[in-house]
Amino acid sequence: MKEMNNPKWVPQLLAWYDVNKRDLPWRDCGDPYKVWVSEVMSQQTRIEAMKPYYDNWMRLFPTLEELAKATEDEVVHAWQGLGYYSRARNLRLGVQDVVNNYGGVVPHNRKDMESLKGVGSYTAGAVLSMAYGEPEVAVDGNVLRIYARLYGIFDDILGTKGKKAITAIVEDTLPHDRPGDFNQALMDFGSAVCIPKTPRCGECPIVNTCYAYQHNVTDQLPVRIKKTKVVDVPIFVGILSYGDYYLLHKRPNRGLLRSMWEFPSVENADSYDAAESGLTELVGALGFGLSLQPVIVKELTHVFSHRKWFMKAFRGDLQYTGDHTSIETIQTQLPKDWMLIKREEFADYAWAGPHGKLTELCPIVE
DNA sequence: AAAGCGGGGTT
DNA sequence: AACCCAGCTTT
Numbered sequence: 001m002k003e004m005n006n007p008k009w010v011p012q013l014l015a016w017y018d019v020n021k022r023d024l025p026w027r028d029c030g031d032p033y034k035v036w037v038s039e040v041m042s043q044q045t046r047i048e049a050m051k052p053y054y055d056n057w058m059r060l061f062p063t064l065e066e067l068a069k070a071t072e073d074e075v076v077h078a079w080q081g082l083g084y085y086s087r088a089r090n091l092r093l094g095v096q097d098v099v100n101n102y103g104g105v106v107p108h109n110r111k112d113m114e115s116l117k118g119v120g121s122y123t124a125g126a127v128l129s130m131a132y133g134e135p136e137v138a139v140d141g142n143v144l145r146i147y148a149r150l151y152g153i154f155d156d157i158l159g160t161k162g163k164k165a166i167t168a169i170v171e172d173t174l175p176h177d178r179p180g181d182f183n184q185a186l187m188d189f190g191s192a193v194c195i196p197k198t199p200r201c202g203e204c205p206i207v208n209t210c211y212a213y214q215h216n217v218t219d220q221l222p223v224r225i226k227k228t229k230v231v232d233v234p235i236f237v238g239i240l241s242y243g244d245y246y247l248l249h250k251r252p253n254r255g256l257l258r259s260m261w262e263f264p265s266v267e268n269a270d271s272y273d274a275a276e277s278g279l280t281e282l283v284g285a286l287g288f289g290l291s292l293q294p295v296i297v298k299e300l301t302h303v304f305s306h307r308k309w310f311m312k313a314f315r316g317d318l319q320y321t322g323d324h325t326s327i328e329t330i331q332t333q334l335p336k337d338w339m340l341i342k343r344e345e346f347a348d349y350a351w352a353g354p355h356g357k358l359t360e361l362c363p364i365v366e
Numbered sequence: 367a368a369a370g371c372g373g374g375g376t377t
Numbered sequence: 378a379a380c381c382c383a384g385c386t387t388t
Contacts, residue, residue, distance in 0.1 A: 042383035083372025
């Protein structure tokens with residue numbers, strides 16, 4: 001085994017953790033499934049935001065086997081509102097892999113762990129160290145920030161070079177007697193003391209060995225260079241009803257908010273008239289005529305990581321242009337990615353982000 | 367190496 | 378309005 005460097009800040013951080021650690025339901029439970037779920041839910045997400053989802057998830061899918069049996073629609077529905085829905089789909093696939101090919105036992109080594117869907121370098125290290133006590137690092141945004149400051153790393157921590165440089169130091173400083181506690185100590189420390197904007201150096205237990213503090217460059221570290229451009233997208237939305245039923249569309253099985261339900265919409269239309277003809281064409285292909293009311297009933301803006309929706313919602317009434325027939329018959333004749341449902345059934349489906357907020361414009365049916 | 371993928375709290 | 382969060386996958 002490689003010789004381990006154990007600088008004095010490591011036991012100091014562990015001592016801080018022993019006093020200040022957060023009490024979290026998946027912590028110190030020794031259950032790799034619970035740790036796995038919590039780690040995936042935490043990706044790019046604050047702990048406070050995912051906690052209620054975690055509790056609900058464990059009620060719905062308490063074990064690997066229960067989750068493996070669930071449908072994709074069920075897991076996405078349980079994930080609704082949390083974002084990055086591929087996490088839910090991949091978690092289900094990864095768990096199925098473990099049940100089918102690993103005898104239901106989460107792997108104990110990094111190679112097998114990282115082969116599971118949705119499990120990357122960070123999540124593998126987190127699960128292995130926290131659930132099994134394996135000496136594996138878990139390098140996330142907190143760790144990159146903390147080490148950049150502690151060791152004066154001026155490489156871009158979002159780039160490959162910076163991440164590799166820091167990972168090498170983390171591997172060198174990982175205490176093999178308490179790897180799980182150490183990784184979690186870095187998370188809690190990064191969330192409470194060594195925070196992104198203005199680090200609380202006044203209450204930091206390891207300032208005496210911090211490069212950024214000693215050299216007075218805490219305002220320069222870490223270096224993060226990001227270049228995401230947010231594209232503006234105007235969207236006209238039709239809240240279209242046929243009697244007590246609303247017409248909904250399932251987004252395609254690729255791209256943003258894939259396979260989630262939305263009200264019929266037209267992107268990038270530059271006028272009401274263009275939107276009206278777009279919606280008329282959509283429902284026309286289903287056998288409906290449309291009377292759209294030219295009054296905006298709701299206007300809202302929704303920001304994603306790489307685009308921004310400017311939504312204008314209108315009401316409309318549908319007329320069936322085919323032979324007079326029952327609602328049940330019309331429903332069966334619709335393509336798979338369209339449906340007519342009542343307001344009271346809305347809660348049974350996963351809504352495409354901001355479309356869920358438009359449901360409040362629909363009358364309550366008791 | 368860069369882009370795609372959500373939503374919400376903080377500054 | 379910018380920043381950033383217990384990142385991973387696809388291109």
